[in-house]
Amino acid sequence: MYENIKSQLNALKNNKAFELSVVAVIIISALEIGAKTFPLSSGAISVTHVLDIFITLFFLFELSVRFIADDDKKSFFKKGWNVFDTLVVVISLIPINDSEMALLARLVRVFRVLRMVSVVPELRVLINSLLKAMPQLGYVILLMFIIFYIYAAIGSFVFKDINPKLWGDIAISMLTLFRIMTFEDWTDIQYETMEVYPMSWVFYLTFIFFTAFAFLNMVIGIVVNVMEEERSKLRKAKEEAKNIPTIEDLHSEIQQLKALIVQQQQSTKDVTEKESAL
Numbered sequence: 001m002y003e004n005i006k007s008q009l010n011a012l013k014n015n016k017a018f019e020l021s022v023v024a025v026i027i028i029s030a031l032e033i034g035a036k037t038f039p040l041s042s043g044a045i046s047v048t049h050v051l052d053i054f055i056t057l058f059f060l061f062e063l064s065v066r067f068i069a070d071d072d073k074k075s076f077f078k079k080g081w082n083v084f085d086t087l088v089v090v091i092s093l094i095p096i097n098d099s100e101m102a103l104l105a106r107l108v109r110v111f112r113v114l115r116m117v118s119v120v121p122e123l124r125v126l127i128n129s130l131l132k133a134m135p136q137l138g139y140v141i142l143l144m145f146i147i148f149y150i151y152a153a154i155g156s157f158v159f160k161d162i163n164p165k166l167w168g169d170i171a172i173s174m175l176t177l178f179r180i181m182t183f184e185d186w187t188d189i190q191y192e193t194m195e196v197y198p199m200s201w202v203f204y205l206t207f208i209f210f211t212a213f214a215f216l217n218m219v220i221g222i223v224v225n226v227m228e229e230e231r232s233k234l235r236k237a238k239e240e241a242k243n244i245p246t247i248e249d250l251h252s253e254i255q256q257l258k259a260l261i262v263q264q265q266q267s268t269k270d271v272t273e274k275e276s277a278l
Contacts, residue, residue, distance in 0.1 A: 005068070009065045009069040012065060013066055013069045022062055022119050023116065023120070025055055025059070026112065026115050026116050026119065027116075028051065028055065029109075029113065032055065033110055033112075033113070035048060036048055052109070056089070056092045056093060059089045059092065059112070059115070060093070063089050081117070081118040081124065084114070085118050088111055088114075091108040092108055092109055092112065121234060125227065125230045129226045129227040129230045132229075133222050133223050133225075136222045136226075137222055140215060140218050140219055140222070143215070144215050147207075147210050147215075148178075151177055151207050152170045152173035152174040152177055153170055153173070154203065155167050155177065155203070156168070156170050156172075159200075162193055162196055163189075163192060163193075176189065180207065180208065181207070181208065181212050183208075183212070186208075189204075
């Protein structure tokens, strides 16, 4: 009986209509959270309260379906997204009214919108790519900090007397450089210093080249590379789930068939030679 229920729940989990209903409930949850930020009438507050109970129970049901239908339940909570979904659902069960945990419960209900990431595989690929790219991005960020620090020190020494509010010390100078990197009225800062140092445009253009152009392209390249690897893994996992042979599998089978054909031809040749000798 358990296997029958498990197979039915597995079919429900893989049903496209069920997946779309989960996405729809997540969207309704986001709208319900947004509605609570506006002044509401007593009737609207009652509707949002009922919606909140329905959404919580639906998520509890959906999580239960996924857990029961999973073949390897021991590894279910070893996946980060499953742990996240479970925490969100469990904390959402905390009553909001007259509770010391009310604030935590409200905040967790906001994070229910993030469940869209765990439901949509393409969004999981994006998040996983960003997380896996962090070690490589760390070195880029470190190098960018070094460039920021050098230019901030130069700017503080050279431009401090021109505008202490922008170049007073190295910390303020780094904030000013961040403003320049985002192109927020950076020409006003440049023209102000060029009145005293006409060649100061070299300082700004080289800084923008290193940060806004070179480093930005490096970050994009790293993220895109990791994203392609994640998509390849997802594609391979889908093929394995559908028992579809990959190119490597087909190539291996072809090589085995060639070896069998050669072996068969050699055996036939040996038999023919023996018959000729007799």
